[in-house]
Amino acid sequence: MQRKKISFAILSAILGLGTLLSGCGGNEEVTSTTSSNSQGQSGQFATKMKISMFNQGTFNAAAPVPPRDEDVQRQMLEKEMNIDLDMMIPQAGQATTKLNTLIAGGDIPDLIFLKSRADLAQYYDQGVLADLTPYLDQFPELQKRFGNDSWEAMSYQGKTIGVPGYDNVNGISRSFFIRNDWLKKLNMEVPTTPDELFEVMKAFTEKDPDGNGKNDTYGFIGGMNKEGNLQTYGFDSLMWMFGVNPPSAIEIKDNEPIFLFIDPKMKEALAYINKMMEAKVVDPDWVTMNSPDLLDQKMFKGKVGFMIRDARRLEPDYQQKMKEISGEVPEWIVIPPMKGPYGDQIVERKSFQGNSWAISAKADKDKIIRILSMLNYLFTDEEAYPNFAYGIKGIHWDVVDGKIKNKTSELSKEMKEKYLWVDHYRMPRRGDDAEYFSFQNPKTAEAFKDNQQYVGPTLPGNLLTPDPSDTLDADRTRFINESLVKFMTGKEPLSNWDNFLQTLDTKFDMQKYKETAIKQFKEAGLIK
Template sequence: MKLRKTLVVHSLLATVLAAGCSSGQTGQKGSAGGADSKAKEPEKAPVVKVFMSGGLKFPDGQTINENPWTAMLEKETNVDLEIEYGPATPDDFISKLNLKFASGDIPDFFVLPATSQSWLMDNAKQGALMDLGDKVKNYKNLSNAVFPDAWEAAKYNGKIYAVPVLNDGNLGTNNFYVRKDWLDKLKLDVPKTLDDFHNVAKAFKEQDPDGNGKLDTYGFIGYDNLKGWSGLFGAFGVIPDEWIIKDGKIVQADIQPEMKDALAYIRKLHADKLLDNEWPLTKVKAYTEKVSNNKVGLYEGNWAAARNEINTSKTNDPAANWIAIDPPTGPTGKKGVFGDPAYKSFAVITSKAKHPEAILNMLDWLSVQNNIDKFVFGFGEYGENFMYTKKDGKLALNFENHNKYGYRQQLMFMQPKELNSGKMESLGADFKLVDNINLSVKNAIRDQFTGSPTPGMIENLSSLRKLRDETFVKIIIGELPLEAFDKFVTDYKAKGGDKILKEVEEWYAKKGK
């Protein structure tokens, strides 16, 4: 069994020394260390095999299994976690998970990306996952930590096969950001309408806003996920991939006439050379790097952008004055951006798990805000004056340690319902994260279908999305005429879209009862 570090030593070295000098220490949680050998050994904590997404670095001497936060979680919830750190990206994580299931090396517990909901349904159908319905109700904190609609997303044939993990405070997702210093330099107002947006993008492209004597800045940037610049669609009341309510009925936004109007607008941006030509092949990392490198002054980004790429932009150019703004208003007065669903992932217990109650007890403990705060603000010697300080009655995170020990937040397998504004403010008042979150929530257009994937979705949605993405990209860059949208709608319906629509209509009718 792996060595358990105590939570009272002052360094990792001290932990090692303590382990080496205590002849009676067994390495088991709850071990007395030096006690009479005839004394009754404490009951061992149940072992839980965890497979989780990796990608983060650890301070010297630490691993995902050997660190203060894992030790704290194990102690607080009486569980022995054996964690395997897997691939970082969702697709690679799922590929590795499939290999583990195929080989029989099945974990007891893992957190599944929300984008892999169909994987959840497929494996629930095959009996690989545990039905949690009768068990979850015995854990009140856990039961109350999830919105009713989110529970629906984790059901297959009426049974619950995962615990939905909420987004922070049920947030929106994106905002529009603009360089106010560039606007001021070019004597432009903050853009409010689609026409304003076009004019600002044109000026940022053609009038050398960074003053380096070169026309090397973009008007607007995008990347290979159309939701990443959802506000240009939201101005027409549609968001790619979402279900919306129209004339009292639930409909797929991808095939509405308003989507064609949105494509016409974005197509003109491309034709006017206001979009960077690389966008169809650009991944999100390269997308945000263009912001960090100050090659763009107008874009759509996550509500936390001020903490990330915008912060780097300011480091590279102290004159950069970014502000969050509303998305542009369209011709009929509509506006909005993609809003995350209530959940961001699924906490899954497999049917092979020997100690499901131990896992649920851990998730129940993690559903309490005060417990989650231990992961954000630390505890004991890793708390005040290490992870944060108090200033004027407010908490301020130590960013060096916050980033150094960033892995700890991956262990937050649950998320309480309410936004912890103190947590956001602790990240730095200058970032205005609470304001950015509120703006994002205000403008969020959320998917109106919140159920689990229907049979038609499981069968056809992947190919329909591929058809949509290929068609929309070709329309925008001019490889297909705008009228190709009409054929896309016909093909979409014939290739499974009509079947899915019927299933979603039936779900919506039941939901309203």
């Protein structure tokens, strides 16, 4: 399996999993995993080995570590691998300090979960971590378990120094919601293109879809965060219809970086949103929508017909909030993203793989093989999967009518609290496994599964780190954000687009930014 070189300068800027730990709280689907015990069949290892694990990848750092005789998952790992597993769960917020203390004292854990790629590179540079390159070809199923982009995130100086920690979750938080009851009333079909979507939004605004005789409905509501960035609040999803996105979005095509925020297609995306603004189909409150909670309130009030929100808004708790606030439960449905003029059909881009499993440089060959065998079993064994992803059979899940059924949502509060520690082992859960989330509404699971086909690949721009000598970086980013907002609202006419590009070059040294990007992409082996 080929790997690309990644420079430490790039690595130092990569963030950890962050908010995408939403997967830890509940989200995903059931896809089959491939069973391969070629490295870890019971009896494969004759000599018992002690393995120490520093597990800050737990989905619940506050949960206790149970005694061995109660810890079903630990017993499975120990029996399968013939090991004594000593698992350490650092307290939330203290993981880095605890790990550094262990390293300074020479007591380096054998297996270490790291939350950021920058940490992975730094500890390797310090001589703490082992190079896994010579061993991974013995584990083809483990290599297949994660995509190439995830493995590339484990690469540093031409070597593979980690194993992906767990899948990030995509295809749920940015779902295309539309009022199906309004479509029916206005005798309209689900839109499939930007033009059709505009006509629907216009009708939702002008044709009294709620039938109250008042001019109080809108086709769309979006927003931007408190820093003035349009990403994640809806408008960016509209831009993806044209294959572009704001500031950090950079693709590589024909061995050249394509800066999507200044690509000619961005001008088309802004013209589309400006058309929406001019037609007054956008709820004017969008300028105050700087948090997800505020957008939720708009959804609950039921006066907007199209939004980009989390598919879990179909779950009973959220449906109840809609009823409490608006007096009804609107018939919201999740639809595929529009197919844009260039063939783009994107719900969101796949999140960057930041988290990883690393192995101590003090581990000898036999221990490295044993640990990789354990990860291979943990992540690829089909029969073991539900025991780690869902919890304890008969309590958290069971086989019903020949199919696995996650019963977590049916458990009492007391039972959930009693078995909180199963969260220490959920890392193998797949990022597209709807059964893991134990959705109560089948439509939520359906929407989540359907969205997976519209998750685009990770953009290489995520690898870039600002050049310390580029003193204009922050001002440049701010100028880009502000200009995009001005263009889409009409405060700046799109006839001034060329002036915007020229100002980027002359006042904000866009050429320096381009050179920095090219240099780092070359170091990463992404362009020649």
